[in-house]
Amino acid sequence: xxxxxxxxIELFLEKxxxxxxxxxxxxxxxxxxxxxxEESLAVVMTRLAGDLDAIALSVQQxxxxxxxxxxxxx
Numbered sequence: 001x002x003x004x005x006x007x008x009i010e011l012f013l014e015k016x017x018x019x020x021x022x023x024x025x026x027x028x029x030x031x032x033x034x035x036x037x038e039e040s041l042a043v044v045m046t047r048l049a050g051d052l053d054a055i056a057l058s059v060q061q062x063x064x065x066x067x068x069x070x071x072x073x074x
Contacts, residue, residue: 004043009044012029015027
């Protein structure tokens with residue numbers, strides 16, 4: 001599995017943080033930045049959805065989950 005390229009997301013978050021701190025009303029992205037952000041978010045969301053599906057499948061296959069709680073000795 002390829003490593004996630006989250007740099008465009010990090011750059012956007014940094015721009016938004018700076019804009020918020022300086023009181024700006026608008027965050028501008030070039031079309032290239034927007035395209036990179038779009039691609040990065042699509043890959044991250046796709047991988048997250050796949051991971052969630054795998055977790056749900058493993059929970060279904062494992063059957064019941066038993067949790068034992070012990071209050072300890074106070």
